[in-house]
Amino acid sequence: MVDENESIITRFMVISGNVECRGRVVLEGILKGSFSGEVLDIRETGDISGDIKATAIDCSGRLEGNVVTDSLALRRTGRQVGTVQTRKLVVEPGAILDCALQSGALSGTPLVESKAESLAKPAVDLESLLDAFHEDVRPCCLDVPWSERLEVYSQLLGLLEKDKPLIKVTGASGSGKSLLVAKMVKTLPTSCKVFQLLDRTGSVTAVLQEVAANLAIIGLAETPQGELLTRIKTVLGEKKRVGQRVVLLIDDVEKMHPATMEGVIRTLTSAYGDGGDAETLQLILFGSKEMETKMVATTNEYFEDETNCQLYLEPLNIKDTADYLRFCLQLASAGGGSYSTALLPYETIRKIHAMSHGNIAAINRLADQALRRAHADGASEVFVRYL
Numbered sequence: 239m240v241d242e243n244e245s246i247i248t249r250f251m252v253i254s255g256n257v258e259c260r261g262r263v264v265l266e267g268i269l270k271g272s273f274s275g276e277v278l279d280i281r282e283t284g285d286i287s288g289d290i291k292a293t294a295i296d297c298s299g300r301l302e303g304n305v306v307t308d309s310l311a312l313r314r315t316g317r318q319v320g321t322v323q324t325r326k327l328v329v330e331p332g333a334i335l336d337c338a339l340q341s342g343a344l345s346g347t348p349l350v351e352s353k354a355e356s357l358a359k360p361a362v363d364l365e366s367l368l369d370a371f372h373e374d375v376r377p378c379c380l381d382v383p384w385s386e387r388l389e390v391y392s393q394l395l396g397l398l399e400k401d402k403p404l405i406k407v408t409g410a411s412g413s414g415k416s417l418l419v420a421k422m423v424k425t426l427p428t429s430c431k432v433f434q435l436l437d438r439t440g441s442v443t444a445v446l447q448e449v450a451a452n453l454a455i456i457g458l459a460e461t462p463q464g465e466l467l468t469r470i471k472t473v474l475g476e477k478k479r480v481g482q483r484v485v486l487l488i489d490d491v492e493k494m495h496p497a498t499m500e501g502v503i504r505t506l507t508s509a510y511g512d513g514g515d516a517e518t519l520q521l522i523l524f525g526s527k528e529m530e531t532k533m534v535a536t537t538n539e540y541f542e543d544e545t546n547c548q549l550y551l552e553p554l555n556i557k558d559t560a561d562y563l564r565f566c567l568q569l570a571s572a573g574g575g576s577y578s579t580a581l582l583p584y585e586t587i588r589k590i591h592a593m594s595h596g597n598i599a600a601i602n603r604l605a606d607q608a609l610r611r612a613h614a615d616g617a618s619e620v621f622v623r624y625l
Contacts, residue, residue, distance in 0.1 A: 249283045265299070282315050302557070319560065319584050334564065336584050364613040367581070370570035371606040378417050379554070379598055382565045386558055387414065390549055391421065398430070398485060398520060402547050404509035404540060405522045408529070409551030412599025415524045418551070419489045422522075431477060432485040438493045442501035446470060449486065449506065449519075467505055474517035484519040491525035496532045509540050553596025560587045562598075563605055582620050589622050 243261030247253060251267035262277040265284035272289040277296075280286060284299035294309040295301070297316040305322045312318055314332035322335075329335055369375045380387045390407075397405050409415050419434060426432045433452040437444055443463045450458050450466060453473045458466055474484055486506065491499065504510055508518045523529065530538075541548050554562065563582055582590075586608065594600035604625060611624040 247284075249281075280316070300557075364581070364609065364617075367567060367570045368610060368613060370566045370609065371602045373602075375570060376566050376602060377569055378421055379414055379558075379562050380417060380421050382558070382561050386552070386555065387418075390551065391418065393549055394418075394422070394522070395426075397547060398426075398483065401483075401520070402544065403507040403518060403520055404503060404537075404544075404547060405520070406529075406541060406548040407522065407524045407551065408527055408548070410553075410597065411526060412597045413551040413553065414598045415551060416489055417598070419487050419524055422485075422487060426485065429481060430483050430485050432487065435486060435488045438488065438490060439495075440498070442498055442505065445498065445502050446505070453484070468516075470506075471516040471518065474519055478517050486519050486521050487524065488521070489524045491523045492529040492532060494529075494532070496534060499532060500534045500537065503537060510536055554591070554598060554601065555596065556588065556591045559591040559594075559596060559601060560584070562601065563587055563590065566605070583622075586620050586622050586625070589625050593625065 244264060245259055245261065246264045247267045247269060249266040253267070253269045253271070255271045257263075257269060257271065257273050257275070259273075259275040261275075262279060263273075263275055264279045264281065265286060266281045267284065269284075269286040270288065272291075273286060274291045276293045278286075278290070278292040278294070280295070280297040280299040280301060282298045284297075286300070287302040289304045290301070291306045293307065294311075295305065295307045296311045296313070297318065298313040299316060301312075301316065301318040301320075303320045305318070305320065305324070307322075307324050309326040309328075310318075310322060310324045311328040312330065312333040312335055314330040316330075317334035317336075319334075319336050380391055394405065394407070407415060407418065423432055423434055431453075435445060435448060437448055440448075443466070446463060446466050447458065450470055453470065455469055455473055458469065461469070477484055488494070488502075494502075503521065506519055507521050509521075567581060582605070590601055590604045590608070594604055605620075608620045608624040612620040615624070617624070
């Protein structure tokens with residue numbers, strides 16, 4: 239039965255602007271702007287940022303901004319960042335509440351008993367979290383729920399499924415290219431034989447020798463390049479017949495000589511359309527903008543025709559930065575409660591994002607530095623002054 243007093247913003251919708259609505263609003267999509275209404279129900283996929291004023295808010299998704307409401311219920315999957323003025327607050331275990339909190343109301347009715355006392359801060363041993371941003375401990379930014387990096391990973395999988403022979407991923411130093419390579423090596427489905435090229439400074443023949451070794455082709459140390467390539471393509475054909483695709487990942491492509499890069503693309507992929515009937519593999523190039531200056535005209539023409547085959551790792555936005563930092567702390571706390579995620583106040587997160595410009599390597603360095611300074615100072619939270 240349709241509720242005439244209910245409006246739904248579905249998960250396929252992105253709205254930018256101001257929304258005013260009566261009755262109940264169910265938010266499954268994204269709303270960037272102010273909201274004014276009665277009941278706001280934010281589902282797990284829902285994401286709202288701006289000035290929010292509502293009689294009651296039930297949040298299982300993401301809520302960011304200045305909130306004024308009579309009642310706020312933050313469910314276990316919910317997260318709120320900013321300021322909240324409310325009469326009644328309910329926070330389920332696992333939810334994230336990082337805000338300046340005030341007791342207030344939309345009207346002059348008597349104050350409802352607050353449950354904010356349930357948010358009392360437990361003692362947290364900062365020393366146990368000091369390695370949260372260490373290279374051997376911190377998670378991959380691609381593993382963080384809500385991360386836009388997951389979209390890049392999904393796009394790569396989609397291009398591989400479409401049998402695109404040549405894909406390019408660019409990003410600044412510290413943007414997470416190597417993390418993406420490592421994730422693909424570890425997590426691509428078993429229908430893929432995936433490996434990373436380690437020698438980027440050798441000749442085309444040296445690259446073919448390394449590919450052959452990864453395909454378990456032995457006894458080819460002194461084999462001429464032509465015969466070596468024939469053996470490789472024979473094995474590629476055998477793998478294709480059993481439903482397995484072969485994916486070669488090359489990180490820091492800018493370190494390759496242009497002639498080597500062209501030779502590898504021409505011999506191992508069908509990107510140039512001159513591979514004949516012999517089977518080839520799929521190649522993903524990872525590098526900085528510098529690699530594009532080393533590409534020959536034929537390669538550039540390929541990407542001009544296949545614009546969807548070139549992806550760019552954007553710097554992390556403020557939301558992804560916040561999620562990443564909190565996720566690192568959550569994992570390092572080893573089940574020590576959700577309060578560990580609030581050790582970085584939003585102002586600190588915002589400062590880290592501004593100083594790092596969204597660069598993952600810089601984010602890790604700044605967060606690690608601030609966490610250690612806070613611990614040395616005996617602080618209970620990582621305040622801005624520690625940056």
